[in-house]
Amino acid sequence: MxxxxxxxxxxxxxxxxxxxxxxxxxxxxxxxxxxxxxxxxxxxxxxxxxxxxxxxxxxxxxxxxxxxxxxxxxxxxxxxxxxxxxxxxxxxxxxxxxxxxxxxxxxxxxxxxxxxxxxxxxxxxLAAPAVPCRIRGYDSNVSFDGRVVLFEPIVGEAHPQKQAAGPRSVPIGSVLGLDWATPAGGGGHLRLRTTDAPEYSLGPEVDPYAVTFGLGAGMTAESLPFAAAVLAAIPAQGQAEPPAVGPAGASLTATADEVVGAIRKLGELRDLGLLTEEEFSAKKAELLGRL
Structure with a gap:
């Protein structure tokens, strides 16, 4: 509000x-x-x-x-x-x-x-990204439906060892943690630590539980939300409580104490010269209209 x-x-x-x-x-x-x-x-x-x-x-x-x-x-x-x-x-x-x-x-x-x-x-x-979600990396496609992370190596792009390993399906309950490296400077990747592979013993280019990214700051906007969604779903991490959402189109009302407190803050801004008297009056009328 x-x-x-x-x-x-x-x-x-x-x-x-x-x-x-x-x-x-x-x-x-x-x-x-x-x-x-x-x-x-x-x-x-x-x-x-x-x-x-x-x-x-x-x-x-x-x-x-x-x-x-x-x-x-x-x-x-x-x-x-x-x-x-x-x-x-x-x-x-x-x-x-x-x-x-x-x-x-x-x-x-x-x-x-x-x-x-x-x-x-x-x-x-704070809220985690929504699922399901999916990203296309340099060497693999990766998807997450809230329960399973699926790695699918791209034929002709993935390292031969990763292609030979084939698709890997990882239940979220088997994920211990993850490593995200920004693609902005090159060498970006996302990889999981799992109960089957609790340590990062392989490089991301050959790790079947990893996807690599090409150079480009734009990939951050795709890969980081994906990483955050997986991280938030790991049982040991705990998840944010979903925010309360009212019905669509519902009007928001305020209590008298909340409005009085907001008007007091506006008065402080006016007294400091940060709001004009006209701006103060307009905002005050708007606030009173919320009661």
Whole structure:
């Protein structure tokens, strides 16, 4: 639920809603392929560990740092995402530095209300990609229906040893973990550790439980969500609870306390000179209309 509190940047807009941040990513030719693929993300307050606000001459950046284990995408990526592909980074013009600092304080307040903010998450707190899903790699096609991961070597492209091994069907209960290497710099791959092969003893080009990717940043947008979907389904990892979804077209209402709190925040922005009186009045009327 949104109360008109938002911060727009070059790569996304952050909506400050009750109990969570909703991040809507921008499209366009210069946008990250991964962020365009994501569309938007909902980040529960309980998933946030800290926020950093930094500035240079041209821009101000807000960087969310989530609790370890909270997001299946970040866990699958293992720190390999570039800044422009980070789903939890917002870049705004330097002229909006005061506004960015204000929202940074809002996030810090949210973090302070969670006594477990400094601890690893016991399970994924953000939604995993939908299944079934499928990717075509350089040497194999791989599909996942939520229960089984199927590797199908491509004849004429896969290594002879991988072709000789033939298709491999891996029940998710047999998967112990995975390794995703970004295809952005070449040599990208996704491979599984299974109960049959608990260690990575073979290179990904010959490992029958692996798929390799050709060079190209665009493959990140395809392969990382696939890896995150598999990772989230591994029984030992735990899965995020599905978000509550209302009926299509249902109107959202707000409690009086929520509206009063949002109007108070808008008043703070007006008093800081970050909203005009006209903008404050318009947003206030919008909020009161939600009751």
């Amino acid at each position: 949104t109360y008109g509190l938002e911060l727009a940047g070059d790569n996304a807009t952050w909506f400050f809603e009750t109990g969570h941040l909703r991040i809507v990513y921008r499209g366009g030719l210069r946008a990250s392929g991964l962020l365009k693929k994501l569309g938007e993300r909902t980040v529960p307050d309980v998933a946030i560990a800290e926020v950093a606000v930094t500035a240079d001459r041209k821009t101000t950046t807000l960087q969310l740092r989530l609790r370890p284990g909270a997001c299946p995408y970040l866990e699958a990526a293992g720190g390999q995402l570039p800044d422009r592909g980070d789903p939890y980074r917002l870049v705004v013009p330097a002229s909006n530095r005061d506004l960015a600092e204000h929202y940074g304080e809002d996030i810090r307040t949210r973090i302070s209300l969670n006594p477990d903010a400094g601890l690893p998450a016991p399970r994924f707190l």
